[in-house]
Amino acid sequence: MLIRPAALVDLPAILDIYNEVISHSTAVYCDDPVTLAERQAWFAARQEKGFPVLVACETDKVIGYASFGDFRSFPGYRYTVEHSVHLAPPARGKGVGAQLVNALLPLARDMGKHVMVGAVDAANEGSIRFHQRLGFSEVARMPEVGFKFGRWLDLVMLQRVL
Numbered sequence: 001m002l003i004r005p006a007a008l009v010d011l012p013a014i015l016d017i018y019n020e021v022i023s024h025s026t027a028v029y030c031d032d033p034v035t036l037a038e039r040q041a042w043f044a045a046r047q048e049k050g051f052p053v054l055v056a057c058e059t060d061k062v063i064g065y066a067s068f069g070d071f072r073s074f075p076g077y078r079y080t081v082e083h084s085v086h087l088a089p090p091a092r093g094k095g096v097g098a099q100l101v102n103a104l105l106p107l108a109r110d111m112g113k114h115v116m117v118g119a120v121d122a123a124n125e126g127s128i129r130f131h132q133r134l135g136f137s138e139v140a141r142m143p144e145v146g147f148k149f150g151r152w153l154d155l156v157m158l159q160r161v162l
């Protein structure tokens with residue numbers, strides 16, 4: 001398994017992983033699949049600001065990706081980033097997620113960032129445990145701030161000081 005910076009050619013695979021998560025779970029608070037053009041715009045915005053997008057590959061196939069970007073836009077939040085990590089279903093439960101997030105941490109430090117935040121749906125208990133194992137601590141639970149599949153969703157905020 002190889003972890004490397006994503007390239008434009010990886011975006012269709014990243015799109016497939018993201019849309020599978022959107023349609024099958026509440027891990028992303030988005031109702032509809034996104035388009036390749038949207039992922040291209042997202043990737044361009046990350047690149048423009050110097051934020052990494054990493055992919056995990058097995059025999060040239062992208063099986064997961066991770067990235068971080070601004071937590072909030074006000075300048076006082078400039079030392080804090082929010083990350084995301086998603087794997088294709090067959091890649092889950094094998095340590096790939098940890099390798100991706102562990103690869104993000106030094107990149108965030110190198111950019112002078114101080115805190116990394118993860119926003120995880122409360123029903124995604126596996127992801128909450130996953131983040132806790134990586135040194136993230138739960139710092140907030142925000143009841144009913146999300147809505148998807150006809151129900152309110154609670155958001156759990158976890159953070160790790162870098």
Ligand SMILES: CC(C)(COP(=O)(O)OP(=O)(O)OC[C@H]1O[C@@H](n2cnc3c(N)ncnc32)[C@H](O)[C@@H]1OP(=O)(O)O)[C@@H](O)C(=O)NCCC(=O)NCCS
Pocket residue numbers: 021027085086087088089091092093094095096097098118119120121124125126127129130
């Ligand atoms: C969350 C995720 C990034 C964790 O990466 P990972 O490499 O699978 O991490 P782990 O092996 O530590 O597994 C984390 C949890 O996923 C669940 N899991 C494990 N294997 C799984 C599999 N084959 N299929 C589905 N879920 C699985 C388990 O609940 C596990 O937690 P546990 O071991 O404490 O029970 C990854 O499972 C994933 O992409 N999930 C779908 C999208 C998602 O939830 N993204 C995160 C949004 S905050």
